[in-house]
Amino acid sequence: QTAREAGSRADAAPPPSLGPPAQGRKGVLAAAAAMPVSGGNGELALHVGREYDTAGDDLRGLLQGASDAKFDFVVIPLFQRRPADEPREGGYELQPSTASDLAVDSKTWSSAVVGTLSEWLDPGPNASQARRDFCFQALEKELHWASHLGVYGILLPPPASPRCEHFAAALGRQILSGICTTQLMVRIPLVREVGGGQVDGWQIWNNFRLLCDHNIRLQIALELTADLPTTDKELERWFAEPVRAVIVSAEIFLTNKQGFPVLSKRHKAFLLQLFKHRVQVIISGLSEVAGAEVENDKYIHYVARLFQGRPPLTSQEQFELPYHDYLQAPLQPLQDDLESQTYETFEKDPVKYVQYEEAIFRCIKQKLEGGKTQLAAIVVGAGRGPLVVAVRSAASRAEADVRVWAVEKNPNAIITLKHRSRLEGWTNVEIVGQDMRFWNAPQPADLLVSELLGSFGDNELSPECLDGAQRFLASDGVCIPQKYTSFLTPVTSPKLWNDVKNYNDVAHFETAYVVKFHQAFYPSREIKECFTFSHPNWELTSNDRYAELEFTSEVEAIVHGFAGYFHCELYDGLAVSIAPQTYSEGMFSWFPIYFPLRLPVHMREGQNLKSHWWRCHNDRKVWYEWAVSEPSPLPVHNPGGRSYYIGK
Numbered sequence: 001q002t003a004r005e006a007g008s009r010a011d012a013a014p015p016p017s018l019g020p021p022a023q024g025r026k027g028v029l030a031a032a033a034a035m036p037v038s039g040g041n042g043e044l045a046l047h048v049g050r051e052y053d054t055a056g057d058d059l060r061g062l063l064q065g066a067s068d069a070k071f072d073f074v075v076i077p078l079f080q081r082r083p084a085d086e087p088r089e090g091g092y093e094l095q096p097s098t099a100s101d102l103a104v105d106s107k108t109w110s111s112a113v114v115g116t117l118s119e120w121l122d123p124g125p126n127a128s129q130a131r132r133d134f135c136f137q138a139l140e141k142e143l144h145w146a147s148h149l150g151v152y153g154i155l156l157p158p159p160a161s162p163r164c165e166h167f168a169a170a171l172g173r174q175i176l177s178g179i180c181t182t183q184l185m186v187r188i189p190l191v192r193e194v195g196g197g198q199v200d201g202w203q204i205w206n207n208f209r210l211l212c213d214h215n216i217r218l219q220i221a222l223e224l225t226a227d228l229p230t231t232d233k234e235l236e237r238w239f240a241e242p243v244r245a246v247i248v249s250a251e252i253f254l255t256n257k258q259g260f261p262v263l264s265k266r267h268k269a270f271l272l273q274l275f276k277h278r279v280q281v282i283i284s285g286l287s288e289v290a291g292a293e294v295e296n297d298k299y300i301h302y303v304a305r306l307f308q309g310r311p312p313l314t315s316q317e318q319f320e321l322p323y324h325d326y327l328q329a330p331l332q333p334l335q336d337d338l339e340s341q342t343y344e345t346f347e348k349d350p351v352k353y354v355q356y357e358e359a360i361f362r363c364i365k366q367k368l369e370g371g372k373t374q375l376a377a378i379v380v381g382a383g384r385g386p387l388v389v390a391v392r393s394a395a396s397r398a399e400a401d402v403r404v405w406a407v408e409k410n411p412n413a414i415i416t417l418k419h420r421s422r423l424e425g426w427t428n429v430e431i432v433g434q435d436m437r438f439w440n441a442p443q444p445a446d447l448l449v450s451e452l453l454g455s456f457g458d459n460e461l462s463p464e465c466l467d468g469a470q471r472f473l474a475s476d477g478v479c480i481p482q483k484y485t486s487f488l489t490p491v492t493s494p495k496l497w498n499d500v501k502n503y504n505d506v507a508h509f510e511t512a513y514v515v516k517f518h519q520a521f522y523p524s525r526e527i528k529e530c531f532t533f534s535h536p537n538w539e540l541t542s543n544d545r546y547a548e549l550e551f552t553s554e555v556e557a558i559v560h561g562f563a564g565y566f567h568c569e570l571y572d573g574l575a576v577s578i579a580p581q582t583y584s585e586g587m588f589s590w591f592p593i594y595f596p597l598r599l600p601v602h603m604r605e606g607q608n609l610k611s612h613w614w615r616c617h618n619d620r621k622v623w624y625e626w627a628v629s630e631p632s633p634l635p636v637h638n639p640g641g642r643s644y645y646i647g648k
Contacts, residue, residue, distance in 0.1 A: 018370035240521035324518035457566030477542035479535035510643035523557035
């Protein structure tokens with residue numbers, strides 16, 4: 001769960017920006033610094049660049065002007081703009097936009113310049129062989145020159161249409177050849193005119209990245225267009241994609257009553273959401289005539305105000321930042337003892353223990369109203385004592401005489417429990433340093449309290465533990481929690497899928513991970529129940545389960561796996577939940593769980609996805625198996641628990 005593996009992480013550091021470092025630098029070339037827009041509240045700064053139609057004869061002067069206008073980097077064509085030449089003898093002749101690489105020093109090329117390639121490099125699906133060869137030759141030479149310059153980023157032209165097989169194949173060859181080592185961004189307009197009609201840019205990007213085998217070198221420079229896709233769901237798909245920069249043309253701005261440029265409500269809302277994904281902004285289409293600086297300033301000021309006007313992060317959002325899209329192995333609490341830092345993180349949860357205390361209080365009150373005068377409570381998996389404190393506080397509020405047994409198998413946590421008992425005067429608490437499954441309680445308990453849930457509810461073996469511990473309960477005894485249900489929904493997450501793919505084995509695709517989803521999209525609004533467990537389980541019915549879940553995709557999408565959640569009923573209507581529909585606001589003890597698919601599933605709008613889920617066990621372990629049978633069958637993942645299991 002969340003921070004059970006908290007600590008420093010290399011990938012928690014902010015990614016490099018397109019422009020120069022955010023702090024302590026002069027301007028791009030100038031003594032007067034162009035500073036990135038500050039996010040405040042510990043957030044990353046926003047870097048804003050300007051796109052020029054030409055590099056001009058004086059690149060240093062152009063960079064100086066951009067710096068004076070408070071831009072952090074520039075986007076320039078690296079080659080002379082010209083219509084696509086027809087194939088001719090001698091092939092493509094390289095014509096750089098600058099006289100040579102001496103136009104600026106190498107540090108400036110690598111920190112302040114993003115270079116665009118020729119717009120016509122995609123020959124299209126019906127081009128002749130000669131035409132294709134000419135375009136491929138141009139692509140190779142232009143990438144080679146861009147890499148020679150060492151520019152920070154290379155901006156590829158958009159594929160001409162969804163039929164971009166030749167372009168993708170040519171680029172794939174260049175990437176594999178190692179000729180290009182610089183970051184590659186593909187310019188993708190939100191809506192593109194193709195053959196007299198409009199095509200959603202996501203369809204073009206999706207075809208292109210599938211043809212390029214989800215290559216992690218490819219990122220997106222997303223170009224806002226005047227026309228937007230019809231539905232917000234179509235726009236939301238971009239929040240899962242590797243959008244590195246967003247290109248905002250001056251042409252799509254409206255003019256307000258005061259004469260200032262502003263974006264439409266939908267454009268503005270979309271850009272604000274993109275800010276959450278650490279994008280940089282490139283402003284294009286600004287006037288390049290002398291004296292246009294004052295008018296041009298209005299555009300960068302608008303973007304800056306938009307960025308700075310966002311509400312500050314909540315304490316929960318600040319806590320979650322380092323864990324965004326970071327794969328964590330789920331805990332094995334029966335096999336492994338938790339560390340002090342993990343306990344400490346959970347104990348800071350502002351919601352969970354408040355809910356637990358209120359549930360315990362209601363249970364004690366009802367027991368007293370039923371005629372009981374002395375009560376016995378057993379806390380299993382007591383950790384460092386937060387549930388012991390909850391029981392004692394609830395008993396005090398109810399003015400009840402409650403004797404408490406705190407059962408914990410971790411010998412290190414026992415030391416802390418004994419220390420707290422002396423320090424806080426736990427005179428009614430007996431501390432037991434044993435495994436709950438093998439300890440014998442001295443008397444039947446009225447109340448059995450635990451917090452053994454994992455991100456998928458039962459994935460830390462709460463059912464097995466509580467089935468073993470329920471022998472402590474009196475016949476009218478109560479378990480808190482009383483019931484919990486896991487939930488699933490399909491998820492699009494190219495980043496997480498590629499992170500799993502990078503392990504280069506099947507085992508990691510057959511493992512579930514705890515993840516704080518951020519760069520993700522959910523193609524179906526349906527979040528469906530999977531497995532349910534209730535306690536006490538007096539009949540000791542099997543904890544093996546099977547569920548068949550079917551989801552309908554609202555838009556065309558790629559499914560990379562499933563996001564899992566749980567909802568837990570404590571007592572008398574009180575609950576803790578990470579399921580989106582009943583989420584306990586402010587609680588951070590659990591992040592969702594991610595079940596990857598070995599092969600992504602391409603879903604059409606309205607198409608059904610049928611999935612199958614098994615919870616299995618033997619005498620040594622419990623494991624999950626999962627599979628997809630529609631729209632096309634995929635192999636059963638993790639058969640026999642060969643890759644991932646929870647040890648007993």
